[in-house]
Structures are given as C-alpha cells and as structure tokens.
Amino acid sequence: MEKVIDIKHLNKSFGNHEVLRDVNFSVAKGEVVSLIGSSGSGKSTLLRCINLLETPSGGEIIYKGENILDRNHDVRQYRTHLGMVFQNFNLFNNHNVLKNCVVGQQKVLKRSKAEAEENALKYLEIVGMDKYINAKPSQLSGGQKQRVAIARALSMSPDVMLFDEPTSALDPEMVGEVLKVMRMLADEGNTMLIVTHEMEFAKEVSDRIVFMDKGVIVEEGPPSQVLVNPQHDRTKEFLKRTLKQ
Amino acid sequence: MSLESILSILQDNWPSYLRGAYITLLIAIFSTIIGALIGLFIGVMHTIPLRKKSFKSVVLKIINIILSVYVEVFRGTPMIVQAMVVFYGIAAYGYVMDTFIAGVLVVSLNTGAYMAEYVRGGIVSIEKGQYEAAEAIGMNHFQTMIHVILPQVIRNILPATGNQLIMNIKDSAVLSVISVTELYFSASSVAGATFKFAEPYLIACIMYLIMTFAASQLLRFLEKKLDGPSDYNFQTGKEVA
Numbered sequence: 245m246e247k248v249i250d251i252k253h254l255n256k257s258f259g260n261h262e263v264l265r266d267v268n269f270s271v272a273k274g275e276v277v278s279l280i281g282s283s284g285s286g287k288s289t290l291l292r293c294i295n296l297l298e299t300p301s302g303g304e305i306i307y308k309g310e311n312i313l314d315r316n317h318d319v320r321q322y323r324t325h326l327g328m329v330f331q332n333f334n335l336f337n338n339h340n341v342l343k344n345c346v347v348g349q350q351k352v353l354k355r356s357k358a359e360a361e362e363n364a365l366k367y368l369e370i371v372g373m374d375k376y377i378n379a380k381p382s383q384l385s386g387g388q389k390q391r392v393a394i395a396r397a398l399s400m401s402p403d404v405m406l407f408d409e410p411t412s413a414l415d416p417e418m419v420g421e422v423l424k425v426m427r428m429l430a431d432e433g434n435t436m437l438i439v440t441h442e443m444e445f446a447k448e449v450s451d452r453i454v455f456m457d458k459g460v461i462v463e464e465g466p467p468s469q470v471l472v473n474p475q476h477d478r479t480k481e482f483l484k485r486t487l488k489q
Numbered sequence: 490m491s492l493e494s495i496l497s498i499l500q501d502n503w504p505s506y507l508r509g510a511y512i513t514l515l516i517a518i519f520s521t522i523i524g525a526l527i528g529l530f531i532g533v534m535h536t537i538p539l540r541k542k543s544f545k546s547v548v549l550k551i552i553n554i555i556l557s558v559y560v561e562v563f564r565g566t567p568m569i570v571q572a573m574v575v576f577y578g579i580a581a582y583g584y585v586m587d588t589f590i591a592g593v594l595v596v597s598l599n600t601g602a603y604m605a606e607y608v609r610g611g612i613v614s615i616e617k618g619q620y621e622a623a624e625a626i627g628m629n630h631f632q633t634m635i636h637v638i639l640p641q642v643i644r645n646i647l648p649a650t651g652n653q654l655i656m657n658i659k660d661s662a663v664l665s666v667i668s669v670t671e672l673y674f675s676a677s678s679v680a681g682a683t684f685k686f687a688e689p690y691l692i693a694c695i696m697y698l699i700m701t702f703a704a705s706q707l708l709r710f711l712e713k714k715l716d717g718p719s720d721y722n723f724q725t726g727k728e729v730a
C-alpha cells in the first residue's frame with residue numbers, strides 16, 4: 245500500500261534527554277493508526293516531530309518520496325498536507341468559527357474567499373458546527389471547539405490528520421461527540437494518526453495500534469493483537485494498568 | 490476670582506483657547522497613533538523567533554539592542570527635557586523645526602517607548618497553542634502575526650492606548666517650553682496679556698478635563714464595539730456563502 249508518511253530512524257533529544265530513539269514506522273493511505281503508551285513515553289513528541297513543530301535531532305521523514313528534513317525542503321508547503329488537532333483546540337480567538345476554517349485556506353493555500361467558505365461550511369456541517377459559524381471560540385463548549393478545530397484542519401484538504409489526545413481536555417460528557425466525528429472520518433477512509441488514551445475507541449476504529457514506551461516503539465499490529473493478545477511484557481503491563489483505571 | 494471675570498476673559502480670548510485646545514488634541518491624537526505604531530513595531534521585532542547563528546539573527550539582534558536603548562532613554566527621562574534636547578539639539582545643526590512637528594515627534598517617541606512594553610507583553614501573553622496552530626496550517630511568522638496574534642494584541646492594549654491618549658492630552662502641556670501653541674501656551678499668553686493668573690488657567694483646566702473625559706468615553710465605546718455582540722445568532726450555511 246502507498247505510504248503517506250514514512251519515518252526512518254527518527255531521534256529526538258531535548259538537551260541530553262533522549263525522548264525518541266530510532267523510531268521507524270509509516271502510515272499508509274486510508275489507514276487509521278492509534279499511538280498509545282504511558283505518559284511521557286514520547287507520543288506527542290513524535291506527532292509534533294512529524295509536522296515539525298519540534299525539530300527532530302536525526303533520521304528521515306519521507307513524504308511523497310522526499311525527505312522533508314533535507315535542508316532546502318519547503319516546510320510550510322509540507323505542513324499544509326498535515327491536519328493537526330491539538331489537545332487544547334488552539335482555535336484562533338480573534339476569529340469566529342467560519343473564519344477559523346477559512347483564514348488558512350485563503351492566506352496559505354491562496355483559495356478565493358468564496359471557495360474557502362464553501363469548503364469550510366462543508367466540513368463544519370460534517371462536524372455538526374455549521375449553525376455556529378458566527379460564534380467566537382470563547383462562546384463555545386470544549387467539545388464544540390474541538391469539532392471546529394477538526395473542521396479547520398479538514399478544510400485545508402490534508403493527506404493525513406494528526407490528533408494529539410483530542411478528547412483529553414474535555415469534560416466526560418463531551419468526549420462522545422468528538423469521538424463520534426472521528427469515527428465517521430475513519431469510516432470515510434481518511435488517513436489518521438491518533439494519539440489517544442481512549443482504548444475502547446482505539447480498538448474500534450484503528451487498523452493498527454502502535455505501543456510506545458520510553459521513546460521507542462515496543463509493539464505494533466492490529467488491535468486484535470496488540471490490545472487483546474500483546475506479545476511484550478511492557479505492553480501487557482501498560483494495558484493492565486490502564487484497564488484497571 | 491469671580492465668575493464674571495472668568496466669563497469676560499473667555500469672551501475676549503475664546504478663539505485663542507479653542508486654537509490651543511485644537512492643537513493639544515491634534516498632538517495627542519497623532520502622537521498616540523504614531524506611538525502605538527512604534528510600539529507595535531518594536532514589540533514585533535522583539536518577538537521574532539531567532540534561528541541561531543544566521544546572519545539575519547545577528548542583524549536583528551543589533552536592531553533590537555538599538556530599540557531597547559531608545560525605550561530605556563525615553564522612559565527614563567522627563568518629556569520636558571526630551572522636548573528641549575530634540576528641538577534645540579536639531580536647531581544646533583542649523584535646522585529649525587516647525588514646533589508642532591517637533592512636539593508630535595517628542596510625544597510620539599515617548600508614547601512609543603511605553604507602548605513597546607505593552608505590546609511585547611501582549612504578544613507573549615497569547616497562548617503558545619495559537620502560534621502552533623497557525624504554524625501547523627502552514628502560516629509563516631508574518632502571516633501568524635497579521636492574521637492571528639496582532640488583532641488580539643491590539644484589542645488587549647486598547648485600554649493602555651486609551652490611557653496613553655489621556656496622558657498625552659495632559660502632558661503635551663510641557664511642549665509650551667518649545668513654544669508649541671497648545672492649550673497651556675494659550676492660557677499663559679492670556680495670563681500674560683491680562684495680568685490675571687487664576688482665571689486663565691482655571692479655564693484651561695476645565696478644557697483639559699472636558700477633553701480627557703471625552704477621550705475616555707470614546708475609548709470605552711470603541712472597546713465595546715470591537716468586542717462585538719456578547720451572543721451569536723444561529724445561521725444556516727446558505728446565508729453566508
């Protein structure tokens with residue numbers, strides 16, 4: 245299958261603290277991959293390295309056959325192909341819901357206002373936020389903000405969606421509405437890389453589960469294997485700990 | 490001092506007072522706007538992320554040091570002294586500036602030095618997440634500033650700008666030392682011509698108060714206007730596109 249992103253020997257250190265060590269993995273087109281692991285294992289760092297919010301210390305990130313870590317690669321162009329959804333939504337507070345989904349399309353992708361708005365509305369409808377186009381982020385609940393953030397990322401027509409614990413900052417009653425949207429996106433064949441602590445959800449939607457511990461990938465495979473019948477002690481221990489909670 | 494003597498002074502001198510008040514307002518408004526722009530510029534320069542050891546970063550660092558010196562000098566000295574130094578300093582090189590221009594220059598530079606700090610504070614107070622979100626959709630630093638950060642910073646520094654406008658209305662009085670014909674200058678001229686002191690300055694006092702009060706009301710109105718309605722109305726997609 246065609247690989248959208250292929251990561252080879254990725255390393256990342258903060259000072260002399262090695263957070264990622266020789267990480268190798270890839271995401272294929274249409275695949276839904278969930279990244280799990282205990283707190284501090286480097287999941288967010290890996291995701292942030294993929295869209296270069298953090299600069300990797302070494303290794304390669306291959307996108308469309310090119311190593312984007314090459315010095316002369318256009319980073320901003322590359323970033324537009326990745327849709328990032330943050331734990332804390334990070335909506336633009338000065339813009340209303342519609343403008344949040346439009347500004348990037350207009351200023352970065354140079355789409356016309358009409359085209360950008362039409363596109364934004366399409367995705368706002370998908371996430372069920374099309375009635376709120378005039379609202380400012382401060383007027384929305386956490387779940388609503390996150391759905392707008394998802395629409396904003398989708399509006400850029402990315403090849404992959406990256407989610408960093410999209411429901412962790414939400415009150416429990418709002419987790420469902422966001423997961424529902426994500427489930428729908430997964431069903432529609434979007435390529436998704438999801439960092440999550442929602443094991444039940446990961447099991448349902450993922451084609452593949454990647455378990456990380458202390459900066460290395462310990463085990464990966466289909467949910468039926470990694471979550472139900474893990475091979476490694478560290479995976480077993482992690483699952484025992486999380487399921488107990 | 491009686492009401493009659495005040496009224497008689499006003500009757501004889503109101504055009505001079507009005508002209509003075511007009512100049513005061515003009516200086517205060519121009520200087521506040523120019524000063525805010527200077528402050529925005531410095532605030533942005535101070536927060537450009539530096540990539541280590543590039544030529545650009547060295548140039549930027551030098552510019553920022555110069556800007557910091559400017560801020561310290563203008564915040565650390567009285568405006569009345571700055572006015573003398575700027576006006577007579579430039580005059581010493583054989584160029585006599587228009588006093589109005591010199592006045593606007595001094596008050597602007599003074600305002601800019603104060604606003605720079607507010608802007609810098611305003612920029613760093615915006616959560617890192619919004620920068621990252623902008624970066625993640627492919628915006629460059631400049632686009633992020635223009636479309637995401639500065640609109641919020643400008644809203645946040647509006648109260649400080651309003652204060653600065655009020656200060657400038659009052660403090661431009663010191664420009665009379667370089668003979669700018671603002672309101673205080675008018676009052677002293679009237680005092681000199683009538684040999685009365687309490688009345689001419691009391692009149693000026695009231696006029697200053699009216700101007701500062703009007704300015705603060707106007708700014709409050711502007712703030713409300715910028716914040717928009719406190720609730721949103723539902724709208725269906727079709728009405729927008």
Ligand SMILES: Nc1ncnc2c1ncn2[C@@H]1O[C@H](COP(=O)(O)OP(=O)(O)OP(=O)(O)O)[C@@H](O)[C@H]1O
Pocket residue numbers: 258261263281282283284285286287288289290
């Ligand atoms: N900017 C940074 N500077 C220094 N250390 C960092 C930085 N960001 C992350 N780290 C460290 O890297 C390690 C991995 O962090 P990371 O956020 O990737 O973990 P995580 O798996 O996402 O954890 P969580 O489940 O709590 O979100 C941690 O030890 C963290 O302290």
Ligand SMILES: [Mg+2]
Pocket residue numbers: 287288289409
């Ligand atoms: Mg994390």
